[in-house]
Amino acid sequence: MPSGRRNRHRATGVPLRHSLLARLMASSALVAVCSITATAWLTAQGASESISVEQGETLAVDTRINDALLGYAAQHTSWSGVQPVVDRLAEETGRRIVLTTENRAPLADSDDAGAPLPPRASSVVDPLAVDVSSAAEGADRIDPRAVGPFELPEEERERLREAAERAASCLFDTYAIGARVEEAPGGRPFVALPEDESGFYDPFCGQEALASPTPTEEEALQELNALIGKCLEPSGLEALYTIDPMTGEGMFYPVPGAPSAPEDPGTRSEEPERGDDPGPPEAVPPTAEPSLAPDPGADEPSGGADPRVASCVDESRRAQLASYVAPSALLFIDDPGDASPMGIALSREGWLRIGGVALLVLVLTVGVSVAVSTRLVRPVRSLTTAVRRMGSGAGARRVEVRDSGEIGRLAAAFNEMAEHLERLERQRKDMISDVSHELRTPLSNLRGWLEAAQDGVTELSAERTAMLVEETLLLQRIIDDLRDLALADAGRLDLALEPVDLHRLVGQAVASHSLTAETAGVRLVADAGPGVVPIADRARLLQAVGNLVGNAIRHTPEGGTVTVRGRRDGADALIEVADTGTGISAEDLPHVFGRFWRADKSRNRRTGGSGLGLAIVRNIAELHGGGASAAHAPGGGAAFTVRVPLAGPAGPAEAPDGAPEPAAGPGADPGG
DSSP: OOHHHHHHHHHHTOOGGGOHHHHHHHHHHHHHHHHHHHHHHHHHHHTTTOOOOOTTOOHHHHHHHHHHHHHHHHHOSSSTTOHHHHHHHHHHHTOEEEEEOTTOOEEEESOTTOOOOOSSOSEEEOTTSOOTTTSOTTOOSSOTTOOGGGOOOHHHHHHHHHHHHHHHHHHHHHHOOOOEEEEOTTSOEEEEOOGGGTTOBOGGGTGGGGSSOOHHHHHHHHHHHHHHHHHHGGGTOOEEEEEETTTTEEEEEEOTTOOOOOOOGGGOOSSOOOOSSOEOGGGSOOOSSOBSSOOTTSOOOOTTOOHHHHHHHHHHHHHHHGGGSOOOEEEEEEOTTOOOOOOOOOOHHHHHHHHHHHHHHHHHHHHHHHHHHHHHHHHHHHHHHHHHHHHTTSOOOOOOOOOSSHHHHHHHHHHHHHHHHHHHHHHHHHHHHHHHHHHHHHHHHHHHHHHHHHTTSSOOOHHHHHHHHHHHHHHHHHHHHHHHHHHHHTTOOOOOEEEOOHHHHHHHHHHHTHHHHHHHTOEEEEEEOSOOOOEEEHHHHHHHHHHHHHHHHHTSOTTOEEEEEEEEETTEEEEEEEEOSSOOOTTTGGGTTSTTOOSSTTOOOTTOOOSOHHHHHHHHHHHTTOEEEEEEOTTSSEEEEEEEETTOOSSOOOOOTTOOOOOOSGGGOOOO
8 A cells, every 4th residue: 555545544543444445445445346247247248249339429419400300490480491500400410311200201301302301319309397417507498599479578678788787797896706697498588697605695786686587487487386286286286387587597496395205315416406497586695795605594495396396397388388389290310322221129038037147236336335324324314313413402312322433523523522512511600600600799899889888788889989979980891801712712803913022022011010018018010122023913913922921819818929921932821920929739730721610619809809810811822823831930929920822823913903902001900
């Protein structure tokens, strides 16, 4: 095995014999080998019995002649004027072309001599029953050029063409989309979009002007839907045939709520039944803004509709178009000088041999497919059941899959996801409990003092007013911190990147907290040399440093020291805030950046803070592509370090216009 393939296999961690790819390849190879062997054997055995088709006849010429005559039949009610067309095709292809009725009464013949007809017709020309070998893949058997009553008069064409040209011009001017105006067989103009912009819809470009059927189409649709309803009436089913101005094709929709037969998963199609006429206005996404996505509220066309509905729609369309097209005719294509065309014949033994081998290959294919699919579907069903249980709110459920391949790894990943969701749910409940507690304490203080003042029990002195203001500031800090964390969790905490002088940033952080430190009797020291200039969001980085400094001051006793250092460490810029306070125990170090975490589990507010500051510090550092860490400071206390790359985050980030800048200062310290 080549080394590249061996390395790729090793990266998946799945042994090759257990790999899903290996199983599928092995089953496919087995079926292919058996099929090829059987085909080769049949070819060798039946070579003496098969006869080649006429020399000089090619599929391309036959298809061209057949398509030209189908187009004539789709647009004319009789064959009376087809002779010039037959003569032109015969001259261009050098073939003899004969059209007859189904009873072989001549309609047109390119050979004036009237030579005898071949014993077998090349094809049947019927625009309402196109041969499946001539129809496009996925199309129905009605020629798209057979539009009948859906053909638009010149007045309606001109009106729709003007609207389509305006829409195409607007799409190009507004979105630089190279749309062009094309015309469906019925004469309806529509805006054709490039393949990569397929489905783009903007009502402000006037595309809605093409959404409604014209009076001619309305009349034809009423007639067709009446025929469909009459056909479906005995079965109790309902369907609606509509037109689609975005593609110029037709499609039908089962009416919601109507009964339908169970759908065969093997015949499910992702595409709607397509016709030859312009399609439904409902297919246009009814949205107020340009969109490439379908409207989730709109009914989807039924590509896997009840066979009775599809049959009635097809039958009704044929009945409506029957009087607008030429009757079916037999087409004979022959070399002018060849009077003895040859056919293909097999003996009875040959047919039996082909049938027996085909049956054997079919049984083998079905057997291998059932065996492989059963082993694959069983664990997938278990996963589906677990996912539905989780979606219904019944809780996460583990899946047991005895498989060493990709399916087993998928089950393991699902189980890990389920455990993660359980952890998130527990964290969510804990956070709600913490938030309610953090908000209840200051609110209770505010309410108690205000009610006491209102009842005349006490007077609001300057000292008590200052205390109430401090409680409101605490509430504001908690709310601001929760907002920042919510933005970070949603991936919307954007950065406005710029060169940031670390020396000036550290100095500003120390200056903004100097009054708080002086009040607490703590010495605040800045130690950052010049020349360290990372690419960062200055306001967010200042917010992170401010959180660390405020946290250090609160946990440092009077007479202690808080030192803020800034330096370069390889390709990173480091900001360290060290204090000589109470420090952090080794078992608490992994948890200090958690939300609402405190070493003191009693939830007292002796040290203040919202309990969210350190979590915000970590989020800001990680958003810059760095990280935050905590450790014991030499000589006692704690040291918090923020590391950010000098070159900035790996991905571009820019704060949107009008985004609020985080405050930094004594009055807006988020706290830890």
